[in-house]
Amino acid sequence: MKKNSTNPIIAIDGHSSTGKSSYAKMLAKELNWKHIDTGAMYRAVTLYGIQNFPEGKYIDNQALVSHLSDIHIDFIYNPETQNNDTLMNGENVESEIRGFKVSELVSLVAKIPEVRNFLVKQQREIGKKGGVVMDGRDIGTVVFPCADLKLFITASIDERAKRRFLDFQQQNKTISLEEIKENLKQRDYIDQNREVSPLTQSPDAILIDNSHLNKQETYQKILAITKEKFGNILP
Numbered sequence: 001m002k003k004n005s006t007n008p009i010i011a012i013d014g015h016s017s018t019g020k021s022s023y024a025k026m027l028a029k030e031l032n033w034k035h036i037d038t039g040a041m042y043r044a045v046t047l048y049g050i051q052n053f054p055e056g057k058y059i060d061n062q063a064l065v066s067h068l069s070d071i072h073i074d075f076i077y078n079p080e081t082q083n084n085d086t087l088m089n090g091e092n093v094e095s096e097i098r099g100f101k102v103s104e105l106v107s108l109v110a111k112i113p114e115v116r117n118f119l120v121k122q123q124r125e126i127g128k129k130g131g132v133v134m135d136g137r138d139i140g141t142v143v144f145p146c147a148d149l150k151l152f153i154t155a156s157i158d159e160r161a162k163r164r165f166l167d168f169q170q171q172n173k174t175i176s177l178e179e180i181k182e183n184l185k186q187r188d189y190i191d192q193n194r195e196v197s198p199l200t201q202s203p204d205a206i207l208i209d210n211s212h213l214n215k216q217e218t219y220q221k222i223l224a225i226t227k228e229k230f231g232n233i234l235p
């Protein structure tokens with residue numbers, strides 16, 4: 001993949017519930033670039049599997065793989081939330097893909113090689129013109145290994161579980177802190193140990209551990225790194 005320094009790519013990878021997507025969104029807004037949340041794409045495929053090919057508590061992976069070409073994912077700007085909502089086959093699924101059921105199964109779907117191939121192709125297509133901040137798990141390692149700036153965000157498991165717990169509480173969803181922590185641990189394990197493009201920090205990525213940083217402090221750090229790298233292109 002060729003590097004395009006006039007229209008750069010910023011790759012933000014890292015663990016679940018570190019706020020990657022929020023920071024990517026804030027940064028893209030500041031730069032007036034496009035933001036792509038690739039986790040949302042894996043979540044949309046998972047939702048499609050739950051809806052169409054349930055197999056007990058899980059998803060019939062084979063059936064899902066043979067119907068991947070039926071899944072069309074798009075993003076649409078929502079002026080109310082100033083967010084890019086996810087569309088699956090024309091339906092706005094932004095809220096559904098963030099639910100606990102999808103969160104429970106998404107890592108299992110994301111480890112299927114055919115699913116990864118299917119989505120990585122689309123991610124490269126969306127990002128190829130540059131001017132994009134893309135967040136996920138394998139952006140700096142696989143999707144755009146020549147990204148102009150790579151960040152890897154992490155935080156302790158307790159801190160991440162606490163943040164996710166507060167998010168769910170705000171949405172009036174009753175899930176215990178223990179359940180959330182267990183889900184995060186499982187996802188970390190599956191994401192880091194899958195055979196195809198496991199979650200790992202690219203050697204040239206800058207590590208940000210935000211266990212002891214609040215949202216604003218983390219974002220200021222990201223902004224400072226971005227300014228150092230691209231000072232001349234910040235509006």
Ligand code: DC
Nearest residue numbers: 038039042106107110136137138187
């Ligand atoms: O960022 P998120 O929590 O919405 O991601 C959901 C899941 O998708 C996560 O468990 C890992 C997977 N994922 C991935 O494997 N590769 C990506 N580029 C993005 C997400």
